[in-house]
Amino acid sequence: MELWQEMVRDSVHTVDHVVEKFGIDRKVAEDLDEFFQARINPYYLSLIRYPGDPIWRQCVPSKVELDDFDAEEDPLHEDEMSPVPNITHRYPDRALFLVTSQCGIYCRFCTRKRKVGDYEKISMKGLESAFKYLEEHTEIRDVILSGGDPLMLTDTMLEKILQRLRQIKHIEIIRLGTRMPVVLPQRITTKLCNMLKKYHPIYCNTHFNHPWEITPESSKACEMLADAGVPVGNQMVIMKGVNDDPAVVKELVQKLLRIRVRPYYMYMADETKGANHFRASVETGLKIVEALRGHTSGLAIPHFVIDAPGGGGKIPLLPNYVLHMDEEEIILRNFQNKVYRYKNYADKNNPDGFGSKKKKTNGKKKVEKKKVEVPVLEDA
Numbered sequence: 131m132e133l134w135q136e137m138v139r140d141s142v143h144t145v146d147h148v149v150e151k152f153g154i155d156r157k158v159a160e161d162l163d164e165f166f167q168a169r170i171n172p173y174y175l176s177l178i179r180y181p182g183d184p185i186w187r188q189c190v191p192s193k194v195e196l197d198d199f200d201a202e203e204d205p206l207h208e209d210e211m212s213p214v215p216n217i218t219h220r221y222p223d224r225a226l227f228l229v230t231s232q233c234g235i236y237c238r239f240c241t242r243k244r245k246v247g248d249y250e251k252i253s254m255k256g257l258e259s260a261f262k263y264l265e266e267h268t269e270i271r272d273v274i275l276s277g278g279d280p281l282m283l284t285d286t287m288l289e290k291i292l293q294r295l296r297q298i299k300h301i302e303i304i305r306l307g308t309r310m311p312v313v314l315p316q317r318i319t320t321k322l323c324n325m326l327k328k329y330h331p332i333y334c335n336t337h338f339n340h341p342w343e344i345t346p347e348s349s350k351a352c353e354m355l356a357d358a359g360v361p362v363g364n365q366m367v368i369m370k371g372v373n374d375d376p377a378v379v380k381e382l383v384q385k386l387l388r389i390r391v392r393p394y395y396m397y398m399a400d401e402t403k404g405a406n407h408f409r410a411s412v413e414t415g416l417k418i419v420e421a422l423r424g425h426t427s428g429l430a431i432p433h434f435v436i437d438a439p440g441g442g443g444k445i446p447l448l449p450n451y452v453l454h455m456d457e458e459e460i461i462l463r464n465f466q467n468k469v470y471r472y473k474n475y476a477d478k479n480n481p482d483g484f485g486s487k488k489k490k491t492n493g494k495k496k497v498e499k500k501k502v503e504v505p506v507l508e509d510a
């Protein structure tokens with residue numbers, strides 16, 4: 131057994147463990163276990179500094195999860211977009227390939243609770259029909275291995291999947307959606323990195339939510355992946371009591387760049403059963419973006435998105451920097467609330483397009499445009 135496997139084995143996961151370790155009432159612990167079992171490995175457990183801190187909230191079962199049984203189990207309607215077991219095909223050229231139900235910890239906010247935990251939640255018997263689907267759908271050029279966490283597979287099993295995917299000519303890139311560099315960085319071994327190198331281009335999307343998750347161990351794991359030629363991006367979720375604070379997110383994204391991880395997405399939390407106590411307001415998310423844009427490197431700023439309920443996909447959100455726009459000009463504010471005018475461009479190749487000087491008047495007399503006043507804003 132490798133060290134990371136021993137750490138999974140030694141996780142807090144039974145009702146007895148949860149009662150003993152966190153002082154949760156036994157009946158509540160039993161109900162929570164039935165809803166979504168606990169798994170907290172010794173490494174992630176060691177990051178907790180005090181009860182209720184941002185690490186604790188992400189992994190320790192809480193009574194409030196049981197107040198939330200009306201919310202949806204599959205808010206993103208992934209199962210409706212699953213043409214064969216283990217595949218979700220929502221976007222034209224990408225597909226999600228679920229390869230295991232297991233994870234290094236079970237995050238209390240998880241959107242895919244219905245698929246995570248028990249081994250039978252994602253069947254390994256579905257892999258063959260999934261490969262066949264990927265072979266037949268030549269429009270798919272990007273496959274994201276997910277689950278659960280694909281790095282819970284042994285190197286041998288993962289390599290078999292990668293080998294098979296690499297035999298499919300139209301698949302250009304493979305992505306690993308994994309929280310292991312954050313929650314069990316011991317999983318990123320030299321052996322794993324040497325194996326991954328054989329199947330490039332491979333990208334990794336990981337999931338840091340708080341600066342305390344950036345430790346010497348997780349930094350080393352991310353650097354090993356980067357050294358193996360695997361670019362690492364981060365997808366975080368804004369969560370109440372975890373990171374719903376511009377200063378916390380700023381510290382996180384700056385530290386991520388130092389360990390060669392590119393902040394990629396910042397999500398609003400999904401409307402998931404048992405996890406609505408984590409949801410912060412959209413205004414909070416916009417304030418976080420305002421606090422980043424212009425105030426730190428553009429490279430550190432993730433796309434702020436809502437994954438639309440019902441399977442609408444990721445929709446980007448931005449604070450309102452456009453104060454006015456017409457065919458003549460656009461009036462903008464910058465990160466300091468200073469206002470700027472920018473002349474619009476008449477596109478000669480698109481005479482009917484917005485910004486064209488040759489706009490059709492439909493026989494009506496052209497109305498003389500009134501000059502738009504530049505608004506005065508408070509300094510940011």
Ligand code: SF4
Nearest residue numbers: 233236237240278309
């Ligand atoms: S690692 Fe990902 S899939 Fe697994 S429990 Fe956490 S959020 Fe869910």
